Amino acid sequence: MLFYIDDLPVYFPYPKIYPEQYKYICDLKKVLDVGGHAVLEMPSGTGKTISLLAVTVAHQMHYSEHRKIVYCSRTMSEIEKALVELHNLMKYRESELGYAEQFLGLGLTSRKNLCLHPTIKNERKGTVVDEKCRRLTNGQNKKKIENGDLDVSLCSFHENMNSIDPGNYIPSGIYSFDSLLNYCQERKTCPYFTVRRMIPFCNIIIYSYHYLLDPKISERVSKELSKDSIVIFDEGHNIDNVCIEALSLDITNDTLKRATRAANGLSKAVIEIEKNDSKKLQDEYDQLLAGLTQSNNEKNNTVPLSTDLIRKEFPGTIMKGKYFLSFMKRFLAYIKVRMKILNTICESTESFLIHLKQLTFIDRKPLKYCSERLSLLVRNLELNNIEDYTALKDIATFATLVSTYEKGFQLIIEPFETDEAKVPNPVLHFACLDASIAMKPVFQKFSSVIITSGTISPLDMYPRMLDFETVLQKSYSMTLAKKTFLPLIVTKGSDQVAISSRFEIRNDLSIIRNYGSLLVEFSQITPDGLVVFFPSYLYMESIISMWQSMGILDEVWKYKLILVETPDAQETALALQTYRTACSNGRGAVLFSVARGKVSEGIDFDHHYGRTVLLIGIPFQYTESRILKARLEFLRDNFQIRENDFLSFDAMRHGAQCLGRVLRGKDDYGVMVLADRRFSRKRNQLPTWILQRLSDAETNLSTDMAISHAKQFFREQAQPMDPKDQEGISVWNYDQLLDYQKLQRREAGIDSDGDFNMDELELLPDEGLTKEEQLALADI
Numbered sequence: 032m033l034f035y036i037d038d039l040p041v042y043f044p045y046p047k048i049y050p051e052q053y054k055y056i057c058d059l060k061k062v063l064d065v066g067g068h069a070v071l072e073m074p075s076g077t078g079k080t081i082s083l084l085a086v087t088v089a090h091q092m093h094y095s096e097h098r099k100i101v102y103c104s105r106t107m108s109e110i111e112k113a114l115v116e117l118h119n120l121m122k123y124r125e126s127e128l129g130y131a132e133q134f135l136g137l138g139l140t141s142r143k144n145l146c147l148h149p150t151i152k153n154e155r156k157g158t159v160v161d162e163k164c165r166r167l168t169n170g171q172n173k174k175k176i177e178n179g180d181l182d183v184s185l186c187s188f189h190e191n192m193n194s195i196d197p198g199n200y201i202p203s204g205i206y207s208f209d210s211l212l213n214y215c216q217e218r219k220t221c222p223y224f225t226v227r228r229m230i231p232f233c234n235i236i237i238y239s240y241h242y243l244l245d246p247k248i249s250e251r252v253s254k255e256l257s258k259d260s261i262v263i264f265d266e267g268h269n270i271d272n273v274c275i276e277a278l279s280l281d282i283t284n285d286t287l288k289r290a291t292r293a294a295n296g297l298s299k300a301v302i303e304i305e306k307n308d309s310k311k312l313q314d315e316y317d318q319l320l321a322g323l324t325q326s327n328n329e330k331n332n333t334v335p336l337s338t339d340l341i342r343k344e345f346p347g348t349i350m351k352g353k354y355f356l357s358f359m360k361r362f363l364a365y366i367k368v369r370m371k372i373l374n375t376i377c378e379s380t381e382s383f384l385i386h387l388k389q390l391t392f393i394d395r396k397p398l399k400y401c402s403e404r405l406s407l408l409v410r411n412l413e414l415n416n417i418e419d420y421t422a423l424k425d426i427a428t429f430a431t432l433v434s435t436y437e438k439g440f441q442l443i444i445e446p447f448e449t450d451e452a453k454v455p456n457p458v459l460h461f462a463c464l465d466a467s468i469a470m471k472p473v474f475q476k477f478s479s480v481i482i483t484s485g486t487i488s489p490l491d492m493y494p495r496m497l498d499f500e501t502v503l504q505k506s507y508s509m510t511l512a513k514k515t516f517l518p519l520i521v522t523k524g525s526d527q528v529a530i531s532s533r534f535e536i537r538n539d540l541s542i543i544r545n546y547g548s549l550l551v552e553f554s555q556i557t558p559d560g561l562v563v564f565f566p567s568y569l570y571m572e573s574i575i576s577m578w579q580s581m582g583i584l585d586e587v588w589k590y591k592l593i594l595v596e597t598p599d600a601q602e603t604a605l606a607l608q609t610y611r612t613a614c615s616n617g618r619g620a621v622l623f624s625v626a627r628g629k630v631s632e633g634i635d636f637d638h639h640y641g642r643t644v645l646l647i648g649i650p651f652q653y654t655e656s657r658i659l660k661a662r663l664e665f666l667r668d669n670f671q672i673r674e675n676d677f678l679s680f681d682a683m684r685h686g687a688q689c690l691g692r693v694l695r696g697k698d699d700y701g702v703m704v705l706a707d708r709r710f711s712r713k714r715n716q717l718p719t720w721i722l723q724r725l726s727d728a729e730t731n732l733s734t735d736m737a738i739s740h741a742k743q744f745f746r747e748q749a750q751p752m753d754p755k756d757q758e759g760i761s762v763w764n765y766d767q768l769l770d771y772q773k774l775q776r777r778e779a780g781i782d783s784d785g786d787f788n789m790d791e792l793e794l795l796p797d798e799g800l801t802k803e804e805q806l807a808l809a810d811i
């Protein structure tokens with residue numbers, strides 16, 4: 032359907048629209064008009080993706096600024112899904128407009144997924160694909176390969192692109208990853224570089240958060256995006272964790288061993304080359320200077336520096352390869368000494384650097400360049416076995432990060448892996464505590480950033496944690512013609528003993544038994560698929576083994592097949608496949624999974640794949656973790672967010688994410704069981720759309736009461752529903768949409784005396800209205 036918001040024609044590729052979609056689109060338009068950032072919560076499965084695309088594409092195509100759209104999503108499958116929706120949208124626009132618009136929409140993922148090189152694409156690790164590709168595509172190496180100084184052949188897919196104009200690597204259109212690979216395979220060009228180099232020419236680029244949030248990557252991939260681009264973070268409820276992970280790393284004894292081995296190997300290689308091919312080292316040195324001069328002049332293009340000045344500016348200790356390696360060995364030796372401890376140490380980056388300087392005379396400045404310096408050395412010395420250098424790369428990254436950021440980080444050195452361990456196995460956690468560090472450049476650079484998700488309550492937590500201001504924070508409710516999902520808070524078993532996953536009591540036999548009978552009863556009454564979420568793997572394992580000894584699993588087995596999520600991705604994929612088969616063939620299945628795991632974040636259990644979701648306990652983080660403690664302290668001191676507020680916000684957002692898995696659209700239905708007595712108190716932190724459907728009578732149920740509510744719900748859902756019943760309530764056809772718009776106009780046009788304000792009415796555009804409506808308005 033085509034409708035107008037003010038003067039903006041919005042093409043929407045479905046014959047009907049959900050009321051919340053329309054309101055979401057209107058708000059997005061306002062945000063784009065005024066500029067500024069927004070946090071929006073839209074119920075799960077109500078077509079957030081298409082709404083975002085429809086309004087941003089409409090905005091881009093209609094207004095002269097033609098603002099580029101940068102759409103960030105979390106996983107490759109979600110990126111693919113967005114590309115499919117975009118493809119449908121553009122096809123619909125074409126059919127309505129009568130011509131195909133010049134529009135390019137591409138998705139970017141790693142080289143590992145997009146490489147076509149016959150041997151490199153088979154490498155298992157992404158880092159190896161990256162490094163091998165860089166060698167074949169790096170300008171200087173290319174010269175050497177062409178001169179015969181380097182014994183490898185260039186990547187033909189990359190070379191073939193030289194004869195094509197950068198704007199013509201791919202014709203306009205929307206390309207899913209498969210169609211991109213097919214097109215490039217045919218033309219013998221590289222899909223990865225096609226997308227990277229086409230970013231300036233794209234109308235919309237869809238990629239993962241990291242390309243924008245990770246400073247190590249965004250500098251290379253996203254620097255050409257213009258300030259007025261519209262940036263969208265879909266599924267943004269976890270954005271703070273993505274920011275933190277991008278700037279955190281762990282160093283273990285094993286990392287140190289491998290890094291030392293790599294540094295020794297590199298030193299040997301340098302000595303060898305010095306003897307046999309000293310020109311190579313001189314070349315490496317010259318390249319470093321040339322590279323530094325270029326990057327410096329790109330960054331500060333007003334004051335170009337000469338190579339001589341750069342030489343003075345750049346720390347001499349790491350200028351030449353061999354000096355740099357002895358510098359790295361000194362740094363490694365220092366870390367080794369620091370990790371020989373028996374008690375946990377927490378310190379700031381500042382105190383780490385002071386201590387480092389006192390003991391080793393290493394300054395902050397050379398540390399800053401370590402990461403870049405090492406990459407160049409490994410690349411230019413043309414060493415094979417790139418995997419051998421990954422640990423050294425981690426150390427160099429650590430050196431760069433620790434010397435770059437002064438605040439918002441903590442070094443935590445723990446002597447033992449777990450609290451019970453007796454044999455030391457130290458870990459150095461370099462933990463970023465401040466998510467706003469990675470977000471800051473994004474908010475500074477782009478004028479409109481939209482963070483949206485199905486579960487992002489409480490909304491005001493995000494502007495506080497990420498340190499930005501919004502022009503709009505809004506949570507949308509879900510319009511339903513009949514109750515299609517039933518949230519139930521179960522606080523006690525049928526024997527009236529309270530149930531909870533609280534650490535102190537979670538292993539009580541009565542609680543385990545009550546959780547067990549809840550599971551048995553729900554397996555009995557749930558048609559097809561039942562998904563159970565536990566707060567952690569540890570708890571899931573212990574409760575499963577206790578259920579086994581109590582005979583509970585045998586009982587569940589009578590009604591459903593039992594499958595379990597594990598940390599291994601392949602095992603989990605197999606379990607999921609079997610789960611789906613059992614749901615489809617009528618056997619029915621239970622899937623045990625964990626909140627914060629892969630299943631809870633990215634897998635949809637639509638229709639019969641998920642008729643009940645059972646949340647066993649509140650998924651709090653492990654509060655004894657020192658990293659978490661440090662983060663809580665940081666949030667309290669800097670953003671005035673109290674520890675408990677953050678912990679319960681974090682647990683509830685992950686809980687809500689699990690609940691949302693089973694409701695994937697208006698025609699879907701399911702029961703959401705929140706089984707922990709603490710949910711009763713914390714229910715206000717649930718997303719508005721869930722809270723609105725939670726009646727007071729369902730917030731303190733025992734197992735038997737919950738079962739009777741659920742039984743009745745399933746019975747009602749089994750009655751056939753006429754889709755017409757939904758019309759006007761949870762879906763609007765075109766006429767109903769116009770009625771609503773008219774109503775809105777009327778409301779806007781009524782002045783304080785209750786009369787129509789004719790001036791205002793005259794200002795309203797009459798596009799989008801039928802002839803009769805325009806006449807009716809004119810009559811008024």
Ligand SMILES: Nc1ncnc2c1ncn2[C@@H]1O[C@H](COP(=O)(O)OP(=O)(O)OP(=O)(O)O)[C@@H](O)[C@H]1O
Pocket residue numbers: 045046047048049052073074075076077078079080081484485691695696
């Ligand atoms: N107006 C509509 N009419 C019919 N189907 C629609 C409509 N809007 C969206 N859909 C379809 O509904 C499905 C769910 O949409 P989508 O995945 O975008 O939901 P979502 O809000 O992003 O959910 P989540 O945030 O949980 O991923 C999609 O298959 C989409 O094509």
Ligand code: SF4
Pocket residue numbers: 142145146147148151152163164165167168186187188189221222223224
């Ligand atoms: S240029 Fe493209 S095809 Fe060639 S190695 Fe790199 S990613 Fe693979």
